[in-house]
Structures are given as C-alpha cells and as structure tokens.
Amino acid sequence: MTSFTRGSLTLQPSLPRNRWNQLLTLVAGLFTALAVLPLIVVIAYVLFKGGSLITVRLLTELPPPPGLEGGGIGNAILGTLLVTLVASLIAVPVGVGSGVYLAEYAKGGAFSRFVRFGANVLAGVPSIICGVFVYGLIVSTRVFFGQSYSAMAGGIALAVLMLPTVIKTTDEALKLVPQELRWGAMGVGASRFITISRITLPAAFSPIATGVVLAIARAAGETAPLIFTALFSPFWPEGLFNPIASMSVLIYNFAIMPYDAQIALAWASSFVLVVMILAANLLARWLGRFNRP
Amino acid sequence: MAAGVRPELFSQRRRPLWELLIDRGFHKVVVLLAAVVGLVLFGILLTVVGGSREAVLRFGLGFITNSDWDPLAEHYGAFTAIYGTLVSSLLALLIAVPLGVGTAVFLTENIIPLAVRQVLGVMVELLAAIPSVVLGLWGIFVMEPFLRPGLETLHRLLGWIPFFSTTPQGPGMAPAVLILVVMILPIITAISRDSLMQVPISLRQAAYGVGSTRWGAIVQVILPAALSGITGGVMLALGRAMGETMAVTMLIGNSNTFSLSLLAPANTISSMLANQFGEADGLQVSALMYAALVLMLLTLAVNLLAQLVVRRLSLKM
Amino acid sequence: MTDSSTCLALENVSISYSGQLAVSGVFMNIPRGKVTAFIGPSGCGKSTVLRALNRMNDLIEGCALTGRVVFDGHDLYDPRVDAVEVRRRIGMVFQKPNPFPKSIYENIAFGARINGFRGDMDELVERALRKAALWDETKDKLRESGYALSGGQQQRLCIARAIAIEPEVILMDEPCSALDPISTLKIEEMMHELRKSYTIVIVTHNMQQAVRVSDYTGFYNVTAQPGSDRKVGALVEFAETVNIFNAPKQQATQDYVTGRFG
Numbered sequence: 061m062t063s064f065t066r067g068s069l070t071l072q073p074s075l076p077r078n079r080w081n082q083l084l085t086l087v088a089g090l091f092t093a094l095a096v097l098p099l100i101v102v103i104a105y106v107l108f109k110g111g112s113l114i115t116v117r118l119l120t121e122l123p124p125p126p127g128l129e130g131g132g133i134g135n136a137i138l139g140t141l142l143v144t145l146v147a148s149l150i151a152v153p154v155g156v157g158s159g160v161y162l163a164e165y166a167k168g169g170a171f172s173r174f175v176r177f178g179a180n181v182l183a184g185v186p187s188i189i190c191g192v193f194v195y196g197l198i199v200s201t202r203v204f205f206g207q208s209y210s211a212m213a214g215g216i217a218l219a220v221l222m223l224p225t226v227i228k229t230t231d232e233a234l235k236l237v238p239q240e241l242r243w244g245a246m247g248v249g250a251s252r253f254i255t256i257s258r259i260t261l262p263a264a265f266s267p268i269a270t271g272v273v274l275a276i277a278r279a280a281g282e283t284a285p286l287i288f289t290a291l292f293s294p295f296w297p298e299g300l301f302n303p304i305a306s307m308s309v310l311i312y313n314f315a316i317m318p319y320d321a322q323i324a325l326a327w328a329s330s331f332v333l334v335v336m337i338l339a340a341n342l343l344a345r346w347l348g349r350f351n352r353p
Numbered sequence: 354m355a356a357g358v359r360p361e362l363f364s365q366r367r368r369p370l371w372e373l374l375i376d377r378g379f380h381k382v383v384v385l386l387a388a389v390v391g392l393v394l395f396g397i398l399l400t401v402v403g404g405s406r407e408a409v410l411r412f413g414l415g416f417i418t419n420s421d422w423d424p425l426a427e428h429y430g431a432f433t434a435i436y437g438t439l440v441s442s443l444l445a446l447l448i449a450v451p452l453g454v455g456t457a458v459f460l461t462e463n464i465i466p467l468a469v470r471q472v473l474g475v476m477v478e479l480l481a482a483i484p485s486v487v488l489g490l491w492g493i494f495v496m497e498p499f500l501r502p503g504l505e506t507l508h509r510l511l512g513w514i515p516f517f518s519t520t521p522q523g524p525g526m527a528p529a530v531l532i533l534v535v536m537i538l539p540i541i542t543a544i545s546r547d548s549l550m551q552v553p554i555s556l557r558q559a560a561y562g563v564g565s566t567r568w569g570a571i572v573q574v575i576l577p578a579a580l581s582g583i584t585g586g587v588m589l590a591l592g593r594a595m596g597e598t599m600a601v602t603m604l605i606g607n608s609n610t611f612s613l614s615l616l617a618p619a620n621t622i623s624s625m626l627a628n629q630f631g632e633a634d635g636l637q638v639s640a641l642m643y644a645a646l647v648l649m650l651l652t653l654a655v656n657l658l659a660q661l662v663v664r665r666l667s668l669k670m
Numbered sequence: 671m672t673d674s675s676t677c678l679a680l681e682n683v684s685i686s687y688s689g690q691l692a693v694s695g696v697f698m699n700i701p702r703g704k705v706t707a708f709i710g711p712s713g714c715g716k717s718t719v720l721r722a723l724n725r726m727n728d729l730i731e732g733c734a735l736t737g738r739v740v741f742d743g744h745d746l747y748d749p750r751v752d753a754v755e756v757r758r759r760i761g762m763v764f765q766k767p768n769p770f771p772k773s774i775y776e777n778i779a780f781g782a783r784i785n786g787f788r789g790d791m792d793e794l795v796e797r798a799l800r801k802a803a804l805w806d807e808t809k810d811k812l813r814e815s816g817y818a819l820s821g822g823q824q825q826r827l828c829i830a831r832a833i834a835i836e837p838e839v840i841l842m843d844e845p846c847s848a849l850d851p852i853s854t855l856k857i858e859e860m861m862h863e864l865r866k867s868y869t870i871v872i873v874t875h876n877m878q879q880a881v882r883v884s885d886y887t888g889f890y891n892v893t894a895q896p897g898s899d900r901k902v903g904a905l906v907e908f909a910e911t912v913n914i915f916n917a918p919k920q921q922a923t924q925d926y927v928t929g930r931f932g
Contacts, residue, residue, distance in 0.1 A: 102483060224390070
C-alpha cells in the first residue's frame, strides 16, 4: 500500500510540472539569446562599420584637424602599443615577482596575507581611481623632467591596473605545480632560485602566459586611467615624457565631436582595437593548451 | 672518480659565492616586489585622502547629501553623482542578474548540444574583453537611437510616474543602465557558470533520483548549492558597475542637475571624474578627489562584502 | 664518537612539526658504503628521520629538529652549513617518481649543470643511465620527455638523476611503493650495483625488501607518550639486518618482523 498516487509512465506534456519545465527552459534560452545578442551586434557593427573604413592611409596617417576630411589613426595605434608596452614592462616583472613570493616563499605570515588581501582590494579599485592616483603622484607633481601629462604616466596607470591580475595568475599557477617537482630539484642540490627559475616557473609557464596576455589585452582597451595621465596628442609620439595619443582615448574624444570624419576615425579605431584584443584573447586560449612541455 | 667513497672534506666543497648571493638576492627582490602592491594601495589612499582634505574640511558630510555642484560659486555637493552611481549600478544589476544566471543555467544544463554551449560560453567571455569605450561608441550611435522610440512611448504612456517624467533627448540614465547591463552580464554569467559547474554531480543525481524534474532539481538543489559563488560574482559585478567609467560617461549625459526621471541626463562619480578632472583646478580638484574617495569606499565595501559573503556561504555547505 | 666507518651519525635527534613531537631521541651511526634500511609501522617517523638527513624537512612548514646530525665531521644543522650544499652531497629519491618536465637527457644534465659540472655531458648522462640500468631502454629517445616513460622507468630516471651529481649518500624514501613487482625487482638489482659506490639509506614498508637489499636495519616504532595519548616515533633497535630479522633483542622488533602487527 502506498500513500502516493501513481501516475502513468507515459510522458504527459500537459502535466503542470512538464509545462513548467518547458516554460523555464524557454525563458533560459531567451535569456541566453539576449545575453549573446549584444556581442554579435557590437562585433558586427565594429567589424563592418570600422572594417570598411580601413585603408593603408588610415593606419599610417595623423588625424585631421577638426572640420577637415581624411587622415588616419597611425599615431594612436603607435601610442597604444607604446603605453601598453610600458605598462607590461612594469606590471609583468613586479606581478610575477610578487606571485613567486606568495607561492614559493611566503609562510602564511602577516605580510603574505597582507599582500594577497592587497591584490584583491587593488583588483576592485575602479580604473578611473588608478588615473586619479597617477595624476596626483606623477602628473600634478611633474616628477618626470617637469613634464605633466606623459606616456610614462599613462603606462604606470595601466600597470597599476594590470598588477593584481598578474599577481593572482602567477600565484595560482605556481600553486598548481606539484610539490614533488620542487623536492626533486632540491634533492639534486638546486637552490631556491634555481628551483624557481629553472623548474617551477617553466612548469607554470602556460597558465601564467595566458593570464599575462589577458591582462595586457584588457589594459590596451582601457581609457579611464589614460584620459588625464597620457592625455591625447594629435601628433606622432614624442618620447615617453610627452602626452601621447592612444586608440581608446581617440575613440572617446572623437565620438563626441560633431564631425563625420572624426566619428569615422573612432569607428576605425574601434575596429583595430577590437581585432587586437580578440586576437590576444585567442592567443591566450591557444597558450592555455600547453599544459605540459 | 666513479667508484669509492670520496674523502674530500665537507668544508672544501662550497657553492660559489656568486651563486649564494643570487639565491639570497632573489629572495630579497621578490619580497620587495610583493611590497609594491601595498605601497600602491597606500599611495592611492594617501593621494585621494590627501587631495580631498580641503573639500572634506570645507563641506564635511554635507557633500554627500547636497546636490549643488557649482564650480563658479565654488560650492560642491556630490549627491547627484552618488545617487547616479548607486541607481545606475543597482538597476543594471536588477536586469543583469536574472539574465546572467539564466544564461549560466542554460549553458551548464544539457538542453542544447555541448559544442553549441561551449561556443556560446566563449562568446560571452569575449564580450567581457570588448573595451568599455567601444561599447560606449556603439551605445551612442547604435543602441541609443534604436531605443529612443521605445523610451518615448514609455514616457507617453507612463509619464505620470516620476521615473519617466521627462522626454528622452538622447543621453540619459536609461541608456547608461542598459550599457552597464551589457558590461556586467559576462561577469555574472561566467562566475555563475563556474559555480554551477562545481556543484558535485552526485547532488544532481540525488535530486533526479527522488523523481525531481529538471527545473525542480535546478531551482531546489543546484542553484542553492552554487549560491555562494553566484552571490560573490554578483557582488563583484556590482563593484565593477559602480566603478565603470567610459561607456557610462558617453551615454549618461553628464548633468549635475538632479532628476528622478530615468529618461533624463544624469551623472555618476566616475563619469564626473572623467569629464572634469583634466580641466579642474583648485577647490574643484579637491572636491573631485572627495567624490573619488566616496567611490573608493563604496567599491571597497562592496568588494569586501563579496569576499565575506563567499566565505560565509561556502562554510555552510 | 664517530669513527671512519660511520657516514652519518644521529645524536639524540628529535623532530617536531609545529611544536608536536614526531620522533624523539634517535641515536644512530649509519655505516659508510653500506645499505641501511629503516622499517617500521606507518607513523613511526622513519621517513621523517630520512628527510632530516639531507635537510629536506627545511621545506616543510613548522618542522624543527633538536640534536645533531653529523656528516663528515660537521653538524648538518649548524647555522653555518648550507642546506643546498648538503643536498648536493646527499642525494634523494622520492616515494613518487618525480622527473622534471624536461627531456630524459635534460633530467640528468640539469643537476650536473647546476652543480657546476664541466666536462662531457653526453658521457655523464650515459654513465648515470647505465648505472641506473636505464641506458638500453632510453638510449634512442634521450630527447623525449621524461613523462613518456613508465612509472618504473621514471623512478630509475630519478635515481640516475641523483647519481649524476655524484653524491656520497643516496637517500631513498620508499622508492618502490608506487611501482609494480617487476619494476621493484629491477630497482633492487640496481641497488646491489650502487652499494659498491655509495652509502644508501632506504625507507621501506616492505620487510622482504629490507632483507633483500640492506646490510643494516633500523626498526622504528610508535609509542604512546607517558602521560598522554599522543604517539611519538622512536628508534627501537638498530643492528645488522640478519640480526634484526633472525635474533632481535627487543620484543617489539620480534613482533613486527614476524608480522604480529604493523
């Protein structure tokens, strides 16, 4: 005897529970479509509208003065590359070094907990605050040869932004390296430095490289930390201690201008930027496949 | 010297000095590099607190409740921007959470083939990689003109409600909220998806085993089990939304006039910083630093809360 | 106290983890040019003592040692002693085969290179692989990854790696516990060759293996601390292997080797 009513084994789509199932599945599918739609539309717009404008001239020339036609975004492309390079040259060594400290040397003491906590907090600091910080630290104090806005300041602001990502990636990647490998190296008389530089870091290369590439890609598209650190320049880059153009700031500045030529250049910049960033993302995915040499 | 025990004295075999120095030096170097994070954090705090001192002393806490931002009269109150920051990010969250969690469920359940799900998952992740400024450009020239007729209808029909009381004129709170939704969706989706995938398969089997339907299992067993991760992701997204600058700045209209209407131009702390910081001087810089301090404290609180929530909820499991 | 026939002398060695005593009061003279086996039930501290012999315990958080471990007239735990140098003179083979994610050749060359080896690397690699009885199996694929080898071959590669830096002592921490019987046999045969050139200390949970490979055997056991129920390891008996297995002096040893516990 049972106290439950038993239904037929045949599927009855009209049962309330089956109706609910269908409805919820439909809703979830709809949500997914809504979430993916913007991506497709944004990418399509950027690729078609921006891509159709791309010419060799556009990639190699300076932007035109307001009101004039033609011109290009050559200085902004070069500027983005330069500023991102400066940022990477600062953030990657500092970040990987900190990650190595956390994973290989730290003994769970107050300092290492503070560093981990600090990296977490820094990761949550809005990017515009990084800009404010570097403005206060470098731009307004004119520490670099009396220059205020400079490519260097922009690079440092982006480096602050990249730092927590690189630290966390390195820390986590090194923790995945089996302890036995470290013992093996120590067992043949390797010092800490040799164990880390020759065994553990190479073993963790692929995840670290993936994280670093993603961090660089993110930094390359950042605008907020650059608007009042690197500023903008309608000219070719004049060294690291002068204002410099970048694609992201160009998009921001030109998008709100009332001139069609400038708006077209903003779309073209978006195209170049998005293609570069998507390429970096694909590169990161590809790097992630090499788990073991 | 292949065979036999070598009689060398222990003290005669020593690592070369340079090797010892490199080993010790490397240790010192990485400790110093790790200290950089702390220095940067203190630097940020010092810069913002130090820079805002003048405005803090002059306006006190009234800065937060006063909505009068007047550079000519040298009187500053950031209520409009703080309100804008909170409203835009909370509204964006309200829309993005069901969408993101729904998408995450759809991408972890076996409703559609795995290959399709993986492609969709990668696409959502790529959306997170698109720079904010590019989304802003798209928002200005594609999304906002496309939405305007809809917003105008909304105003015509529901204009008697204060939230829709102004005629949409292009930039405003509503387009900014929607672009924020696009920006935080990938974060919520990705983190929810990770948390859902970490729910042990045995739990799912147990639910199906007692005769649960697919959605019965999802709603009653799987989502609760993944709750800590999802909540953490939502809080992270909230922090990101509050600090988000470019796309919002390009779409919100940057008006310091307070309005309840979602269709009117508004402002957020970060867009105010982006707009005015470069050209400000004197007391205005200090007032902007004060606003930056408020933003920092808000995001810090949200992020700390996120870590706390994740720790609390995952302990219960 | 130590004469020329003693390689490593443990003088009242006690080891603790985060303040918890793990092994206490070990006195032991490990003879030079012989194979010494450590046996005993799990938790008796035999591996802990082994790892103390080349300061591998330094890598474990909160591990502390009192007493002296004398090697070549030096206390290995003297603050002036360089732990890295200790490990170059006292090599180690671990429980789980742990080749580096490098080629077979590089696995062996790595240790030699960081030890400042200047000479014919090809010859050194061949010599080490021959001694580890791995040359015939690997001579045609030296450039392949060490991970491509079977578990037993990997462990022999690790032994070759340890031999290549010409240590005076080789420590082996249950080197065969993760291997099948045939691989185990090969490693035991190899140890008969190695004993001619090196002092070997091996930890094993397999008593037959201790009988087959060792000259001396130390039996460790766990005993409850007086006044508490915490268990601490100690050396019960140390003698020639034949005596340990045929004429043990202690009742606990007798019980253990006859299989009455452990």
